[in-house]
Amino acid sequence: MQNKHKAPSFLYLLTGAALCSLTALSTAQAQTDATAVASQAQVSSVPEIEMTPIPPALNSAQVVRATLPNGLKVVIIPDRLAPVVTTQVNYLVGSAEAPEGFPGTAHALEHMMFRGSKGLDKDQLAAIGTQLGGGYNAFTTEDVTRYFYTAPARDLPVLLRIEALRMRGLTLSDKDWEKERGAIEQEVSRDLSSPAYRYMEQLQSLVFSGTPYAHDALGTRPSFDKTNAALLRKFYDQWYAPNNAVLIIAGDVNPVTALEQVRDIFGPLEKRTLPERQKITPKQPSAQTLTFPTDYPVGLATLAFPMPGRTAQDFATADILSDVLSSQRGALYDLVPQGKALETGFEYSPKKYGGFGIALAAFPKGGDSAKILAELRNVLNNIQKNGVPAELVEAAKKREIAQLQFAANSVEGLAGIWSDALTFNDQDSPWAAVKAYQDVTPEAVNKLAASLLNSAHTVAAILTPESSGKAVSEKGFGGAESFASPPDKPVKLPDWAEQALSALEAPVDEPAPSVKILSNGLKLIVWPAHVSHTVQLSGMVEHTPSLQQPKGKEGISAVTNALFSFGTMQHDRLAFQKALDDVPAWEDAGSSFYVQTQTRDFEKGVALLAENELHPAFPEKAFRIIQAQTAQTQAGVLLSPGYLFSRAIKKALVPHDDPTLREATPASIMSITHEDVLSYYQHAWRPDLTTIVITGDITPEKAREVVEREFGAWKNVGPRPDLDLPAIPLNKSSRATVPDKSNLQDEVILAQTLGLQVRNPDRYMLSLGNQVLGDGGFSSLLYKELRVKTGYVYSVGSHFSWGRTRANYSINYGSDPDKVGKAANLALKSLQNMQTYPVTAEELALAKASLLRSIPLQRASLSDIADEYLSLEELGLPLDTGNRAARAYYKATAADVQKAFKKWLRVDGMAEVVKGPQPTW
Numbered sequence: 001m002q003n004k005h006k007a008p009s010f011l012y013l014l015t016g017a018a019l020c021s022l023t024a025l026s027t028a029q030a031q032t033d034a035t036a037v038a039s040q041a042q043v044s045s046v047p048e049i050e051m052t053p054i055p056p057a058l059n060s061a062q063v064v065r066a067t068l069p070n071g072l073k074v075v076i077i078p079d080r081l082a083p084v085v086t087t088q089v090n091y092l093v094g095s096a097e098a099p100e101g102f103p104g105t106a107h108a109l110e111h112m113m114f115r116g117s118k119g120l121d122k123d124q125l126a127a128i129g130t131q132l133g134g135g136y137n138a139f140t141t142e143d144v145t146r147y148f149y150t151a152p153a154r155d156l157p158v159l160l161r162i163e164a165l166r167m168r169g170l171t172l173s174d175k176d177w178e179k180e181r182g183a184i185e186q187e188v189s190r191d192l193s194s195p196a197y198r199y200m201e202q203l204q205s206l207v208f209s210g211t212p213y214a215h216d217a218l219g220t221r222p223s224f225d226k227t228n229a230a231l232l233r234k235f236y237d238q239w240y241a242p243n244n245a246v247l248i249i250a251g252d253v254n255p256v257t258a259l260e261q262v263r264d265i266f267g268p269l270e271k272r273t274l275p276e277r278q279k280i281t282p283k284q285p286s287a288q289t290l291t292f293p294t295d296y297p298v299g300l301a302t303l304a305f306p307m308p309g310r311t312a313q314d315f316a317t318a319d320i321l322s323d324v325l326s327s328q329r330g331a332l333y334d335l336v337p338q339g340k341a342l343e344t345g346f347e348y349s350p351k352k353y354g355g356f357g358i359a360l361a362a363f364p365k366g367g368d369s370a371k372i373l374a375e376l377r378n379v380l381n382n383i384q385k386n387g388v389p390a391e392l393v394e395a396a397k398k399r400e401i402a403q404l405q406f407a408a409n410s411v412e413g414l415a416g417i418w419s420d421a422l423t424f425n426d427q428d429s430p431w432a433a434v435k436a437y438q439d440v441t442p443e444a445v446n447k448l449a450a451s452l453l454n455s456a457h458t459v460a461a462i463l464t465p466e467s468s469g470k471a472v473s474e475k476g477f478g479g480a481e482s483f484a485s486p487p488d489k490p491v492k493l494p495d496w497a498e499q500a501l502s503a504l505e506a507p508v509d510e511p512a513p514s515v516k517i518l519s520n521g522l523k524l525i526v527w528p529a530h531v532s533h534t535v536q537l538s539g540m541v542e543h544t545p546s547l548q549q550p551k552g553k554e555g556i557s558a559v560t561n562a563l564f565s566f567g568t569m570q571h572d573r574l575a576f577q578k579a580l581d582d583v584p585a586w587e588d589a590g591s592s593f594y595v596q597t598q599t600r601d602f603e604k605g606v607a608l609l610a611e612n613e614l615h616p617a618f619p620e621k622a623f624r625i626i627q628a629q630t631a632q633t634q635a636g637v638l639l640s641p642g643y644l645f646s647r648a649i650k651k652a653l654v655p656h657d658d659p660t661l662r663e664a665t666p667a668s669i670m671s672i673t674h675e676d677v678l679s680y681y682q683h684a685w686r687p688d689l690t691t692i693v694i695t696g697d698i699t700p701e702k703a704r705e706v707v708e709r710e711f712g713a714w715k716n717v718g719p720r721p722d723l724d725l726p727a728i729p730l731n732k733s734s735r736a737t738v739p740d741k742s743n744l745q746d747e748v749i750l751a752q753t754l755g756l757q758v759r760n761p762d763r764y765m766l767s768l769g770n771q772v773l774g775d776g777g778f779s780s781l782l783y784k785e786l787r788v789k790t791g792y793v794y795s796v797g798s799h800f801s802w803g804r805t806r807a808n809y810s811i812n813y814g815s816d817p818d819k820v821g822k823a824a825n826l827a828l829k830s831l832q833n834m835q836t837y838p839v840t841a842e843e844l845a846l847a848k849a850s851l852l853r854s855i856p857l858q859r860a861s862l863s864d865i866a867d868e869y870l871s872l873e874e875l876g877l878p879l880d881t882g883n884r885a886a887r888a889y890y891k892a893t894a895a896d897v898q899k900a901f902k903k904w905l906r907v908d909g910m911a912e913v914v915k916g917p918q919p920t921w
Contacts, residue, residue, distance in 0.1 A: 064255035070271045071243025076255040081531045084860040085153040085251030086415040089163045090423045093239035096142045096212035104219015105235050107140040115176040118169035126778030127491040131501050133853025140217045143352040144423050152853050153252040158500050160265045168269050174229045182791030190814050193743035195294035206285045207356045241272035246422050250415035282354035290461040295742040297636035300463040301373040302360040309353040310425045316436035317444045322348035323396035324388045329577045331379045339625040365465040365636030384453035387446030395581035400437045402584050408532040410861035490842045507886030514700035521688025524707050525869050526700040535696035536596040538866035542689040543591040544723040546659040555664030556672050556680050564589040566622040569615040589613045599697040610710035620674045631666040641740035645915040648736040652911030653753050687714045691873045695862040724805050738915040746820050746916035751810040752909045758802040764888035765900035771847035772839050774798025781830045792823040804876050835902040838894035851889050
């Protein structure tokens with residue numbers, strides 16, 4: 001289940017949550033009281049455990065809740081989706097409690113929690129994190145700091161020991177802080193390079209002026225420059241205590257056994273006297289207008305205003321209001337089909353004790369920002385005066401309540417909604433929200449809208465695109481510096497970790513899904529999982545626009561996909577959206593499509609999806625609007641630094657006449673006719689190019705029955721096209737720079753094409769070696785060299801990208817301009833070492849353990865399972881590829897890895913592309 005209280009995609013990281021991307025992991029948010037019964041010292045004392053059944057719409061599992069004598073609140077939620085567990089430790093403190101003048105203290109301490117503690121130094125922590133094979137990370141908000149791990153379920157005791165050691169034994173040395181300071185300042189540079197971040201930072205300072213929320217949780221360089229280990233130690237000693245924490249455990253665990261482990265590991269920690277918390281009472285801001293230059297392809301007009309926080313009595317009413325304002329049946333979205341806006345949206349960003357809403361509309365580069373801002377004002381003013389339709393309020397309530405049923409479909413998501421409820425919302429459980437939503441009335445929504453949508457307290461903003469210049473190409477890879485290889489030492493794990501992780505278990509094959517190919521060639525894959533009373537269908541029509549779009553009609557694929565949202569032959573746009581609301585169903589159609597429903601409504605949802613996918617209306621009036629909007633958007637895209645960056649990478653890797661370099665332009669888009677779209681759809685959308693994956697509470701037999709009924713009559717038109725891109729030669733070394741004056745930090749890609757294809761078994765050896773080099777999180781060689789030892793970068797990674805006929809390898813990082821060359825040379829030196837020397841036995845064992853343990857973790861949500869099967873189909877790989885990979889990893893030797901790296905990778909064949917301010921070479 002997705003957390004809908006996130007900022008819009010272009011405003012990511014801007015809700016006050018300073019997400020530290022130390023390793024890649026999706027997140028959620030959270031704060032306090034679990035109305036649990038205080039536990040006694042004896043594990044066998046049953047009365048202290050409150051057994052709360054999850055509502056039947058999820059599953060029949062039992063939630064175990066307890067409060068330890070030291071005040072630690074514990075909630076354990078079983079979920080049998082996969083042999084996986086997620087732990088989330090929520091400290092009820094964030095940037096709101098930071099010392100005056102040090103707004104980034106909570107964020108800085110979050111970083112230091114990965115620098116080691118008594119009994120577990122930073123190298124051991126990194127090694128354990130990698131060996132577990134899962135994701136571990138943290139984020140800081142104004143109210144809560146959350147640390148989360150996802151790992152194989154059998155490793156729960158390891159996760160608990162890590163968190164217990166960090167809860168009271170953090171090292172916090174001046175030496176470690178000096179090293180981490182460079183990394184966190186790189187993070188600040190990265191985020192300040194985003195115009196949207198700067199907008200949100202200033203907006204938050206206005207909406208929450210005079211309160212601790214006025215300062216974003218990220219912090220500032222000046223505050224970090226004067227921060228020292230003593231300050232961090234004081235903050236840690238004040239707030240990091242078991243009686244100021246909530247521990248959530250979700251996954252394939254025995255809750256009673258898990259609670260015993262929690263007691264054994266956390267029980268000895270002592271509670272502490274907590275400081276008094278600051279009271280936060282936001283005031284209404286005065287109306288004003290902000291302006292920001294951006295590197296976006298389109299402009300954005302926004303209107304922001306205060307809204308209730310998560311603990312407010314009318315939070316549910318505000319949440320429903322935000323749903324109505326963002327509804328595709330609402331007046332705000334109606335600006336899009338009217339041709340008045342390229343896109344619209346409404347986002348609600350609630351903190352614990354206050355929040356704000358943002359209505360936004362996109363306009364073309366060079367467009368009339370005043371006009372679109374006026375349109376936004378008219379919409380909100382009309383809603384303030386006349387209210388919203390009662391039917392949209394009821395639809396929003398129905399969706400909010402139904403959406404809770406999807407929580408068990410992701411182990412991490414399930415842990416996240418419990419953390420959010422107990423920490424941010426002060427609720428007893430996520431299901432406490434159901435009654436609050438049920439009690440919301442249209443009258444209450446309209447009353448709140450009349451109060452909130454007050455122009456006297458609205459902050460307007462215009463984010464205007466500006467050009468930064470053309471990309472510049474140069475020959476060769478410059479900056480020849482020599483870096484001595486740092487000494488490597490094996491990491492000796494603590495005994496408790498060594499005992500749990502040392503044995504490399506032989507892989508056990510995952511069972512196969514049910515597969516059926518319909519008579520028209522459509523492939524159906526079904527994976528039953530009865531963890532909730534919900535089902536989701538995910539699908540794709542295999543599509544290669546660069547080969548399928550007619551010459552001179554580039555952009556027709558985008559136009560065609562956009563038109564699916566304008567209804568069907570049976571229902572117009574509004575009627576179709578109403579039909580989805582009535583189910584309720586979450587649906588999208590196009591070359592990629594999906595529908596999610598509760599089990600009882602699955603047939604209705606699939607019928608609506610098939611109606612949209614197979615019988616789209618594609619009205620000519622809508623086509624004209626979409627065509628003009630797509631052309632206007634593309635005019636800005638072609639000049640945006642982000643597009644120029646991706647274009648420069650592509651041009652460095654493929655021949656000049658490669659089909660992937662075909663470029664949609666305003667002229668090519670405006671040359672498309674309505675008949676062109678109808679013809680393109682008829683020939684490109686084919687059942688023999690379509691794969692459907694159904695996961696959730698359904699049997700294969702029922703899934704086949706429904707899909708046969710709705711998609712079985714779909715016919716292929718004409719011969720099946722060849723959608724495989726031609727093979728390409730190896731690229732040559734090159735350099736290109738893309739100016740982006742809105743950035744403070746350079747974004748760097750070092751990339752090359754590979755001579756092998758995805759079916760070559762050497763791919764497994766390359767993946768294994770890359771786990772050592774750059775894909776292994778904290779313990780990877782690139783991370784150690786470029787961040788930990790030198791502080792050149794904030795984040796760094798290396799990746800293989802596979803297609804049916806092509807493959808690429810890349811190293812990516814972000815750094816200040818004066819460090820770009822140094823970081824690049826050190827990265828290439830690390831790559832060269834992989835070819836010159838075999839990885840050590842310890843490195844190989846760590847990489848094997850990580851990849852083998854990560855395989856079941858990739859199936860910890862129904863969406864992940866569907867994505868895996870669709871990806872394998874797109875690559876033309878067998879569905880048991882995960883099993884094959886596991887066997888290859890298990891048998892691999894250091895010589896196998898070295899041979900593959902030496903054979904396929906070229907240190908002297910990197911194309912370097914830099915986006916940002918002028919680099920210092």
